Amino acid sequence: MSPATPKRRTLVNLGHGGSLSEPIVTSTPRSKLNATNIDDTTTQLRLDIARLMNSEIVVCNVEEFIKYYMPGYDKDTVDFALRYLASVKREDRTTVLVPRKYLVRTHDGFEEVRVEAEDAEEESDEEQSPEDSDTEDESPSDNLRKEERDVDGQSGPTSPFDGTSGKEIEDEEYPNDFKDDEDDTDAPGTLDTLVYSHVLHDFRYKPSLVKKEYLKKKKRGHRVVRKVNEATLFNTLRGIGSAIRSCLEEKGVRMNGYTIRICGNSTMDSTIPGCDQRIDAGLTQKEGRGLAVSDVIVPFEFKVDCTNALIYQNRRQLLSHVNHAMTDDPRRNFMFGVTIEDDMVSLWFFSRSHSVKATVFSLVERPDLLIGIFVFLFCATDKQLGLDPLVTLIEGKHFLYHLPPNETRIRSQYYLTSDCISEYRPLRLRGRATRVWRVKQVKSATDHRRVDGTADMILKDVSVSSDAPTENFIQSCIFRDMANFSRDPNWRARDILRDCTEEELDEIAGALEREKFRSFFSCVTEYHIGTSGPLVIPSAWRIPAIFVEPKKQSQRDSKVHANPGPQSTKGTSMQPCSQVNPTPAVDHIPQQVLVPRKQCRYVYGEVYTPLNEIQTLGEAIDVLKGCIMVLRLMFCVGWVHRDISDSNILAARTGPNGLWRVKLADLEYAKRFPSNRAASTTPKTASQDFLACEILSSRRILAQVNTGRRGGAVPVVSSPQVVTLVHNFVHDLEAIWWILLWLITKRVKQLGLERDFVDTLFGQETGKLDVNSASNRWNIFTLAESIAKHNDVVKALPSPLRSNFIAVMDLLRVDLQVDYQRQHRERNYHDPGSYSWVVNVPFRAFFNDIEGDRDQWAGVRLILESELKQERKGKMKEEPLFTREGPEHGQPVSQILQKRKFSEDTVSEDQLEKDATISPAVVGDLKGREAGTSISGKLDGEQDKRAAKRIRH
Known part of the structure; x- marks a missing residue:
């Protein structure tokens, strides 16, 4: 009927x-x-x-x-x-x-x-x-x-x-x-x-x-x-x-x-x-x-x-x-x-x-x-139809960015794109939608000849919440704090440096001299901050089913919050409706803070080589060693980076055969530690490729696993429930450990290595994590025995790395765990001086310990990101993509990326939301994997299995 x-x-x-x-x-x-x-x-x-x-x-x-x-x-x-x-x-x-x-x-x-x-x-x-x-x-x-x-x-x-x-x-x-x-x-x-x-x-x-x-x-x-x-x-x-x-x-x-x-x-x-x-x-x-x-x-x-x-x-x-x-x-x-x-x-x-x-x-x-x-x-004008008047399509494939005059620039500047270095393809629209371009500065909107005396540059185009600080502002705050630190005659006596060697202190002193610290960062040289978009129409309401047919369940009402304030990042909730009769509805929709966003364009004066384009393991280790020094410099003035990844660690040679000069990029997620700034109403979503286990899983590591350099061996346990976490210095350092493991297992250019297991840790492609990566990483990082004895890890290693190198890496893992346990025991999470040992000792010991057999591993060749992109591009031309019948017709979708959503100050389970990313690779098999268990044997939140066979149209 x-x-x-x-x-x-x-x-x-x-x-x-x-x-x-x-x-x-x-x-x-x-x-x-x-x-x-x-x-x-x-x-x-x-x-x-x-x-x-x-x-x-x-x-x-x-x-x-x-x-x-x-x-x-x-x-x-x-x-x-x-x-x-x-x-x-x-x-x-x-x-x-x-x-x-x-x-x-x-x-x-x-x-x-x-x-x-x-x-x-x-x-x-x-x-x-x-x-x-x-x-x-x-x-x-x-x-x-x-x-x-x-x-x-x-x-x-x-x-x-x-x-x-x-x-x-x-x-x-x-x-x-x-x-x-x-x-x-x-x-x-x-x-x-x-x-x-x-x-x-x-x-x-x-x-x-x-x-x-x-x-x-x-x-x-x-x-x-x-x-x-x-x-x-x-x-x-x-x-x-x-x-x-x-x-x-x-x-x-x-x-x-x-x-x-x-x-x-x-x-x-x-x-x-x-x-x-x-x-x-x-x-x-x-x-x-x-x-x-x-x-x-x-x-x-x-x-x-x-x-x-x-x-x-x-x-x-x-x-x-x-x-x-x-x-x-x-x-x-x-x-x-x-x-x-x-x-x-x-x-x-x-x-x-x-x-x-x-x-x-x-x-x-x-x-x-x-x-x-x-x-x-x-x-309607183009602007009223949604087109940005500051971006022009040129010849159907290039874009001309116009940076109008601002408080630091008296004339307009124009930048013409040549290549897209990096872009995200998220399945949801709300967010940062970051694009990174290689550009050249041109003379005018109509004259596209290069400005004399300029080389290629980098332009980043990103959508930022209207209440979030911009990257150029964060950069200026960090440099101001470093300048103030350098003027302190007693800076060497700071608690956070008490475990530094004289050589390391001299290295810091050299960076502070005449503000040379600026050369260790990829600096924003020009920028444009756009105006905020419209607020949500005041009369709007939510309904549970827009794009998905509703299921039958008890009905709940969801109210729109245009801008409820910083407290909204503490979690999400649904206000129960007085109606209790079952009616058609859809799955629970997490409330989101729909604040306006502003488009930001940042220009970086030079093009550098990211870590994922370094050709040998020896060179990559040298770059990471320099990165530790830059992080130590940030820690000295009370800042954490919060987005350490293979694409944010940059380097440039000082000469044809010279040393690598390290640059740390993407300061937009950086934050003072301990923080004195109120939380943004819109949490930022950073890459979780190398994120620390505590942040990724919202659990504390309460005891160490093995005999670290500080001694003490007890079983590893985790906090029994989701806890409030603040991103601290150790979390940035742990990201370096995961990058090391990724380099030696996932990126070695050698046939015959078994990488199925490491794919569950890092995904088949960088930025495309498996849905169970969080639990798998937790299991590896909190392993009760040495990872040098983990058969699946060893199978992914080339022979020069299967003895001393992986054993020393395991000691580094234990050292980081020891400090996590110390934090919990002493309850001094917010005291920067208490991190002196972990900031200065473990990585110094690691680099010293592997140096003895450098000739065995330094020449190991690495897979370059550009090679993978070219390979994926070739496959995409051969394979079918989703057509109009699919929700993403015309776009290749290989898997769902679970991206971590974290607030400015804290992380808890109800702040984590699922996101998805369109893979630039061919539509591939999506293999469902059983959810991993924690050390205690319990599931860290129920993990939905995802599986899909290859789609043919």
Whole structure:
């Protein structure tokens, strides 16, 4: 049995400012999406990816959406367009808008009849225009009527699709756009509705009804004029758009040159090799053959029918394109999108801070809203459509960044990209979306010749929370603290340096002399900090299911927090609703703090070699030794780096065969220790590739495992529950230990080494961790015996490293554990001086101990990151990628990356959220692995198994 017709509300009395439709939520079973050639495991993976967006999207009334997110919307221009479209005939002698008619059932189908409103005047045989049917002082956009009708013996809304015919087509209700406590108790059948006085000539009836009648006539052998399908039904939007543009041209309105292009059968070009990206239609300036992802400013997705399965599929297809476009195109600050299922239209806004869905409206009942949206899209500036005016696409593949004058720069500067050094492809939009480019400084926006005397530079483009400190500010604070430290005549007597040797103290003194410490960091030389994006619309609300079909469970209400303050980072919670009856809902959605974000561009004056491009192990060890010195310098002035990785440790040779000069990069996560700064409302998400076990698992290591250099052997245990943790000096040092293990097991260029086990520690690719990496690392780092005896580790080592080198590395591991145990025993976690031994002794001993047999291991060749990228690029050209049926069609997805989310001050279990990253590699097998157990034998949080077979389309 079909569900009740959705309740309709009058515009003037709406609780949400004018929403036209609030479908009733029932327990009607949903039909499953027919996913051909995709097994259940892959479908589940796709649903998991779609769920990531539910925590950052809200819903608001469509008319409030237009007022808030479309500031260029002009009501007078829209009113002119409505009058024009209702009176001026096209070449086929029809107008775009015609007076509303309705359908009644006859013995052989449906027939149009004129149903008069109670307050309408008698109409002539000719179709009326809006100005004939309403009072003179009403504008066309106010021509909304509250009417009743009797069709086929039933009373109901004055709409051609809410009667019996509609019930035959729709066997499910439209997904609820409203908060769960909305009043929906009115009985169906005698419902009020608001409809516009005119209807679109090309959409007088629901597309699903047109399709059904076509199929019925075709089955009966009747002659049909044209084929009816998704393409033919929605292709008429292009003609409607052309008519609107003609109208605006006659009025003399300045337009932007964009048109609606139907492109469902066209594969779009992309920066991802082998991409098969498609959308149904798009707002674009591109004409003729060939369409790139970057050409589409506003994507459209259509479905003729309106089942829940198709609705959610349509939404995920739109989301996939938006994710692809915003990742590939750095011009995008935000994007609009449009989905249409049957006659039901949804308007979308996507940005790096939050996303919004407008409540659904019917293009049959409210063509005025659709025309108003089109008018905005044709008249809006590029900035109003989400394009950053400071970034320009050059020749379809390069980008020109404009840095306008600021407090330190009197003239504009321009930087042209040549290569993308690093970029993240996250599945969720909210976040940093960091891109790192190799650039050259050019003379002007039009003259792209290199500025004389300049070499290649690095430009980082990142989205930062509006309340978070910028990297250039953090850098200036660190340098100021180092300068103050150098002016202290007694700095050598500081507690944190009491275990330093004289040689190490002299090394620090040399760095402090005349502020030479600046040369140990990759410094920001130029920067631009953009303005913050929009706040979440105040009237917005959350609903549990936007991109994923809901499950049945007890309903809970989720309230939007635009900016609740720093205390929000302590955890997440859901406010229980008084409603206890089970209703369809979705999985618990963690509340997110949807604060605005600002786009930041940083220029670094030189291009250096990252650690992952060092060719031999001996050179890599030298670079890491220099990195320890730089970290010690930061520790002296009370700073922790918090993001030590293979890409943040840089080096440059002093000469053709000279020593490596070390540079530490990416200070955006650095923080004073102990901290005196309030927590940001939006936690930062850093790379967890080499993250310390305590931070990764939110547990303390309470006792050491073996006889370290300080002695004492007891079984390793962990804190019984999640605890509050502060990132300290040892956590940065432990990251170096993990980099060492990664170099000698994962990056040695030698065939025949068994690396399956180390793949569970570091992932098959850097930055693509296995879902159980946290528990596997915990087990290795807290191992009760030497890792030199761990068979799976030894199998991954080349022979020169299987004796003394790995044994000394194990001693270093134990030394770090000894200090973790000391911290817990002495409870002096926040005393910088108490870290003197671990900061100065263990790594000094490690480098001294391995030096004796350097000739055995120094020449071991390492795999370079550039070699891996080239190999992955070659594979991507050969392998199929996800197509439009998937949530990430056109984008390769090889696995889910669990990224650690941590606050400015503390880390706890409820602060960790799952994130996913699109792998730049070929779609590969995703192997589910059983969750690892902790030392105590208990699971460190239940780990969901993820598995998927290779997808073939």
